[in-house]
Amino acid sequence: MNCEVNGFPPLVCCQDNSMHMHEDKETGRVEGFSDAVFAIAMTLLVIEIKIPSHEQVAVNGLAQSLAALWPSYLAFLTSFVTILVIWVHHHWLFGLIRKIDHPFLYCNGLLLLLVTFVPFPTALLAEYSTHPEAKVAANLYIGTFLVISLAFDVLWRYASIRLLSSNATSVKKDEAAQITKQYRFGPPLYFAAFGLSFVSETLSLALCLLLALFFALGGWPIRKS
Amino acid sequence: MNCEVNGFPPLVCCQDNSMHMHEDKETGRVEGFSDAVFAIAMTLLVIEIKIPSHEQVAVNGLAQSLAALWPSYLAFLTSFVTILVIWVHHHWLFGLIRKIDHPFLYCNGLLLLLVTFVPFPTALLAEYSTHPEAKVAANLYIGTFLVISLAFDVLWRYASIRLLSSNATSVKKDEAAQITKQYRFGPPLYFAAFGLSFVSETLSLALCLLLALFFALGGWPIRKS
Amino acid sequence: MNCEVNGFPPLVCCQDNSMHMHEDKETGRVEGFSDAVFAIAMTLLVIEIKIPSHEQVAVNGLAQSLAALWPSYLAFLTSFVTILVIWVHHHWLFGLIRKIDHPFLYCNGLLLLLVTFVPFPTALLAEYSTHPEAKVAANLYIGTFLVISLAFDVLWRYASIRLLSSNATSVKKDEAAQITKQYRFGPPLYFAAFGLSFVSETLSLALCLLLALFFALGGWPIRKS
């Protein structure tokens, strides 16, 4: 592996680059695939907002029928922002690691499975949010995000222990420690929202939207370039 | 960090490249994710063109039933061209910047949220364009594009002030100034179309299609390579 | 621009690489976006194959109801193979060019518009292929591919005249000439199929599937690496 001939630094530089490039390509492809799944799941959410039927419009008028769709808009907004936040954190996590192993791929696959499932509870919540059994829809909706937060937590813990780039700068290690601290809040908060959904679906969903905004604003991590 | 040994230019060249490459990768991933969302939103539009029912065909024949779908075709065309124009400008904006920060990510996320929403007002307009309350559908449709033009304006202003590559050539700075001038027309024109949609839905939608074509033809920016 | 210091070839090599890399990135992004549109249009085709209703199954049994969907399968297959062939040629065309300009972007956008439209005539053909007015569905279906072949022809002619890499090897120029010759057959053949669709929808669709396979097998171009 020692290609340093006659003390020429360029060769060393190139080799080092190409090695990083190889590892980057490996994680890059898994990230690219994950990104596509996130993007599609987010975009599919809009399909679940059904345009009002002609019968409904004949009775209430178009403007009022559209206004009556507010649970759909709210569910769309909450799910979109939540998946976007997951994507940002996922993307950021991939910026810290340089290699990928079997357990990580399992966790990542599980996370993608859960994310692609999100349009279903979103549509269910939109349809049944004003129904007497709205609590059941809220249970499933928030339960899904609770499981996602747990899956992400496992993914992050594993990555932070095993996959951190061996030559990570201390800046990155500080970032990682800071993130671990912040992520500690995710599952408990979603667990609280899940518990609340058995008491009041309205409050639990408001908390769910607040959590998405909180993680978007307060916990938006980005690599300093 | 100083790898310049014995004054070898190759090493300097490599380092400079790899630094740009790192920054490019950062913006490249956010752009790749955004591109996927744009592409899916554009492609989902066709799902909203519903094939005519057998009952309708039994009465009017297939050819006439297909002709009666003209509002769907027109809405599809207008939305497709508008999203394509947004994509071109978005892509072009990313070519001018080299780094990304928190506020930019918020604005970009908001823009993506609005773009993924477009298939809903498009389907609504196609369904209710010949209905007595067509104005409401036109309001929502053009209102959506008005909000998108505002979001894009904010994104561009922020990027042009804060994120322009520090070593941008004067050519790029001229381009940026030119774009700022051109973008000044976007929100007012969409605001005019929005106002017009309260008077005549037909005229407002014609204006909306004209705006898409105007920005496509007149304002198609591309980096000179 | 002359960085050749002390006759060191490495620097020259690096610069040349980075210049190509810049141009490649530009075309690469437009190609990546186009690829996403192609991939989604191909994958959305399956949504149009509707599973048989319980009423239908109660009368005819599940196996026979599934067999009765053969027009859907055939339309799915024909559209998939045709879009795949368009993608291969599109991808190959991008391998020959190094830069992109305004008219090329218009043509490419038009091609994407037409490709995203394909799921609609595909679903229409599947639904009405055994209807007395099946010819109308065949007209629209084959007419769409005729327009696509014309749009691709324009795209190719423009690219081959204006955008061929200035330092293209003679091998590439030979390939380009060969392709131009081959593409000459596309529009006339689809025009013939379109004309035939007014006489016999069955024959015209068989020809359409044959054309897709012909271009897939006979005309599959690939860059020799």
Added chain:
Amino acid sequence: MNCEVNGFPPLVCCQDNSMHMHEDKETGRVEGFSDAVFAIAMTLLVIEIKIPSHEQVAVNGLAQSLAALWPSYLAFLTSFVTILVIWVHHHWLFGLIRKIDHPFLYCNGLLLLLVTFVPFPTALLAEYSTHPEAKVAANLYIGTFLVISLAFDVLWRYASIRLLSSNATSVKKDEAAQITKQYRFGPPLYFAAFGLSFVSETLSLALCLLLALFFALGGWPIRKS
């Protein structure tokens, strides 16, 4: 092609890199396109889980109506995991090859065609899994995966014989041999599941899910970086 001037190793290194980069780009684009198709097919699966109707909920309650959707969840899970496993193997296969030729592109296109078809038998199985004719749905579902396993087998055999990087390390060749041995089990096992689906749809589907998990856990190959 001999650019080795004055015995400078840097130039040789760069050229070698750029050559690999060119070949990587070629396979990379086909892989990127395939990845998009895989991601979309996986994400579209959720659209087939239909939310319970208000009539059904009025009779059974929301919780029970959701529980009654278990065949949909199971079909979603099985199809998702199976496509994910195919993607992992596909991605891994592309890591071993450096070039692409016509027959490989045909096989890859056929594999993509089959993968995009998966949402249809998945929806069919979910809808008819408790129907007297459930065996027919299971036949089609498992039959689809049997054909996919055959298509992947052909793709792999062809690639392992013809497209292995000429300068593949012996480690890679060992990996390839090991994979060939493992893949020998795919088609026979799916053939067994297919046969079983004529006897008991429940057992055959359980076997199908087990196979997906077996290939996910036992046969998860990853390049050691």
